[in-house]
Amino acid sequence: MTATDPAREEGSEDATLIERFDALLCDLDGVVYAGPHAIDGAPESLKRVKDSGRAVMYVTNNASRSPEAVAEHISSLGAPARTQDVVSSxxxxxxxxxxxxxxxxxxxxxxxxxxxxxxxxxxxxxxxxxxxxxxxxxxxxxxxxxxxxxxxxxxxxxxxxxxxxxxxxxxxxxxxxxxxxxxxxxxxxxxxxxxxxxxxAGKPEAPIFREAAERVGARNPAVVGDRLDTDILGANNAGMPGIEVFTGVDSPRSVLAACTSQRPTYFLGNLRELFEPYPRVDVTHDGDRFRARCREAVAETDSTAVTVTAPRDSLDGWRAACAAWWAAHPDVDVAHEPSLTWQDPA
The missing domain is CATH 3.40.50.1000 (HAD superfamily/HAD-like)
Incomplete structure (x- = not known):
């Protein structure tokens, strides 16, 4: 029996991920910057999003600075930002x-x-x-x-x-x-x-995301964040696709183990990958054994373990591992990490 994750089925396989959305609702700490410094590739990627005609909003839980100060910081790093583009907790x-x-x-x-x-x-x-x-x-x-x-x-x-x-x-x-x-x-x-x-009041509650989307009239926004318990949970609470980027707090391993409410729709190594096609992930199963393929990466799981055949720590390998494990455990309330084995594809 075969199933395809609907989120992976949208759009052409040649289309870039950003083409699926009309706005990005971005977290700041761990996505755009870490302390005073820009995350590698983030400012130029967000400028490219803005230049494509899409809105970029910043949704932050950091209540220690005014929207004016936040927008000035973002702009100083080279990313597009006005005061009205910042929605704070x-x-x-x-x-x-x-x-x-x-x-x-x-x-x-x-x-x-x-x-x-x-x-x-x-x-x-x-x-x-x-x-x-x-x-x-x-x-x-x-x-x-x-x-x-x-x-x-x-x-x-x-x-x-x-x-x-x-x-x-x-x-x-x-x-x-x-x-x-x-x-x-x-x-x-x-x-x-x-x-x-x-x-x-702030993330992961839905109103802060809806306010950000409403300010720019977005019909197909996506939430971008580095935290499962605020950004991705908030995206799911708001009914929006969540994009986890591995430049801050959470890691591929924590995403694999995530409870259902904190599972992202997509995950990326960095924001530059917004401009690349997002790979399709196909899942099949035979009884309680699930198999997922993401391009050349393959993951197989039973109820307790996942075996990935792919270069160690490749994103496609993690995507396949998540798809198989989540299909085997679709409804979980607490994080549950499987035993994980990587196999050389050769």
């Missing part, structure tokens, strides 16, 4: 709180000035102390945050009537020197002290 949090609180309500800011500015922009009042009797706490990433700020949030949240909103819960953030703790670790500290859990 700080904006998403401000919109969420504006819907739930009366105008001018006080909101304790546990985060950067950029977050306070977005709260003020929607008609709410940023404050910094429990003594000011805030009706909500909003928490976003700030590299300069300290214990006293986290403690103030926990003290305020002792009142169950106070709403708690986190811009995001990314556990890590890619920086120029490696992977660093993200806002999720700081949110976890407040959660441990307060015994509460926040409502999350």
């Amino acid at each position: 700080a904006q998403a949090a401000a919109a969420l709180l504006a819907e739930r609180l009366p105008r001018s309500a006080k909101v304790l800011i546990t985060g950067a000035q950029a977050l306070a500015d977005e709260i003020r922009a929607v008609g709410l009042t940023p404050v910094t102390s429990q003594d000011e009797q805030p009706e909500a706490v909003v928490q976003g990433f700030d590299p300069h945050i300290g214990w006293e700020h986290l403690a103030e949030a926990a003290f305020t949240l002792a009142d169950d009537a106070v709403l708690w909103c986190a811009t995001n819960t990314d556990r890590t953030i890619p920086k120029e020197r490696g992977i660093a703790p993200g806002n999720g670790t700081l949110v976890a500290a407040v959660a441990a002290a307060s015994g509460r859990e926040p409502v999350v």
Whole structure:
């Protein structure tokens, strides 16, 4: 019996991947840049996307900088960006709180000035102390945050009537020197002290992606990211194709093991590959044994192991491995990594 993944069936086999979409909704950290520096090939690839007549929007969970500052950083690296092209989790949090609180309500800011500015922009009042009797706490990433700020949030949240909103819960953030703790670790500290859990405004929730698509009138957008738990899960939540790029946090091995809700539609080594044809992947099965072919790469699996016949760590080999393993395990709620063996195709 033979099946083809519908996502691999769209369009001509000679068409480049980017031709399937009218807009890209791009993550930043780990996709466009790492710290102050550009990811190799990213700026010129995004400029090429823009020059082709497609929209490029930037969807970021980093709430520590204003959209103006983010757009300036992107532009300085050579990628196309205007302030209105940036949709941030700080904006998403401000919109969420504006819907739930009366105008001018006080909101304790546990985060950067950029977050306070977005709260003020929607008609709410940023404050910094429990003594000011805030009706909500909003928490976003700030590299300069300290214990006293986290403690103030926990003290305020002792009142169950106070709403708690986190811009995001990314556990890590890619920086120029490696992977660093993200806002999720700081949110976890407040959660441990307060015994509460926040409502999350940014990725992986769907509204931030829909807002980005609506700003440019996109009908066939794709989400590009380096994280399964925010970018790809968010793409799936929003009903959009997700493109995982291996220039940041997650790896081919973590993609293979991903739970169903975090599986990407496509994955690439870098953004230059947007301008190459995406290979078809065919899957066949005989009982509970599945076989996938991606060009010359072949993967075979039973319920516990995957054997790949392809050059070690080739992307086509990983694509075949994922297709076979996911077909064998279509509905899983937690990451589950198989035993993996690579065989020389010769």
